[in-house]
Amino acid sequence: MMAFTVEDFRDLMRLLEERPEWRAELRRAVLTDELLALPELVRALAEAQRRTEVEVAALAEAQRRAEERLSGVEERLSGVEDRLSRVEDRLGRVEEEIVALAEAQRRTEVEVAALAEAQRHTETLVGGMLVDLGELKGDSLERRYRERGPAYFARLVRRARVLAGEELLDLLEAAVEQGQIPAHEAQDIALADVVIRGRRREDDTEVYLVVEVSWGVDAHDVERAARRAALLQEAGLVAVPVVAGKVILPEAVERARELRVWRLTDGQIMVPAS
Numbered sequence: 001m002m003a004f005t006v007e008d009f010r011d012l013m014r015l016l017e018e019r020p021e022w023r024a025e026l027r028r029a030v031l032t033d034e035l036l037a038l039p040e041l042v043r044a045l046a047e048a049q050r051r052t053e054v055e056v057a058a059l060a061e062a063q064r065r066a067e068e069r070l071s072g073v074e075e076r077l078s079g080v081e082d083r084l085s086r087v088e089d090r091l092g093r094v095e096e097e098i099v100a101l102a103e104a105q106r107r108t109e110v111e112v113a114a115l116a117e118a119q120r121h122t123e124t125l126v127g128g129m130l131v132d133l134g135e136l137k138g139d140s141l142e143r144r145y146r147e148r149g150p151a152y153f154a155r156l157v158r159r160a161r162v163l164a165g166e167e168l169l170d171l172l173e174a175a176v177e178q179g180q181i182p183a184h185e186a187q188d189i190a191l192a193d194v195v196i197r198g199r200r201r202e203d204d205t206e207v208y209l210v211v212e213v214s215w216g217v218d219a220h221d222v223e224r225a226a227r228r229a230a231l232l233q234e235a236g237l238v239a240v241p242v243v244a245g246k247v248i249l250p251e252a253v254e255r256a257r258e259l260r261v262w263r264l265t266d267g268q269i270m271v272p273a274s
Contacts, residue, residue, distance in 0.1 A: 142193050142213040145244055149196050155269050156240065156262065157198025157207055168195050175235035185231045192228050200238070207238045209262075217245035217263075219255040226259040 016023050145152060150160040163171070172186040181189075189195075194211040210232060212225040221243050229241035243256060244264040256263050260272040 141215055141244070141246065145194050145211060145213055149194065150198075152244070152264060152267060153196055153198070153209055153242075153269070156201070156209060156242075157196070158201055160196050160198035160209075163195045163197055163208075165190075172235070180235045181231060185234070189228050189231050189235075192225075194244075205238055207240055208232055209240050209242050211242045211244055211264075214243070214245045215247070217243045217248040217252045217265075219249070219251045221245070222252050222255040222259060222261050226261050 016026065146162050149162045153160050169190060172181075172189055175181050176183050176186050189210070192210050193213040194209075196209040196211065198207060198209070199205065200207045208229075210225055210229040212221045212228075214221045222241075225241035225243050229239040232239035241259070241261040242264060243252065243261055246265065248256075248263055248265055253263070255261075257272055262272060263270045
């Protein structure tokens with residue numbers, strides 16, 4: 001083989017410059033297929049690198065947006081946590097207020113129960129006082145009719161005189177001894193508020209007024225007067241039932257008409273039929 005000199009190399013380079021098409025032939029002759037494929041491979045790698053860089057850039061952008069969204073989510077979560085914390089605080093205060101209200105309600109119920117008991121006690125006292133007052137008024141009115149009987153009953157009888165307790169008892173005991181009335185009926189008559197003896201104006205007959213006195217006359221007062229006068233009639237005496245009071249209730253007026261009982265209010269006497 002002939003030696004390839006420097007001069008030969010220079011001639012080859014000159015020829016390749018003059019005939020560019022020989023370069024490819026020379027490369028195919030000199031280089032292997034792998035080396036010949038390197039430029040294409042490099043271009044492919046460069047393109048792949050470019051696409052990779054684009055994808056990496058896209059991934060980086062996606063990562064950035066994801067981080068932004070994550071940051072927004074974290075901020076919102078932080079806001080939610082803050083609001084939740086405030087809600088829990090408010091719930092805590094509400095629970096405290098509910099406990100306070102429950103305690104206040106309990107105290108109120110205790111106070112209401114105490115007030116109700118006090119009211120009941122007051123009503124009992126007032127009721128007792130009213131009863132006492134009614135009795136005092138009745139006693140006062142009864143005493144007035146005892147003291148001023150002749151004046152109050154002058155229209156019914158003349159020479160009217162209130163029988164004292166012992167005098168009435170003597171009269172009733174005599175009737176019991178004579179068998180005119182039993183002892184329990186005599187006891188009932190003796191409980192009459194006032195008994196007045198006088199002479200009836202029409203015929204001068206001796207008559208006894210059996211008077212039931214009450215501040216407010218009701219139907220029971222009328223019935224007692226009628227019953228006791230009827231019992232005294234059984235003892236052989238002429239008896240007239242009378243009710244007297246400051247006020248006579250409507251049902252007492254109706255009952256007095258039915259039982260023919262006289263009525264006396266404020267010094268005004270009314271016949272049974274009126």
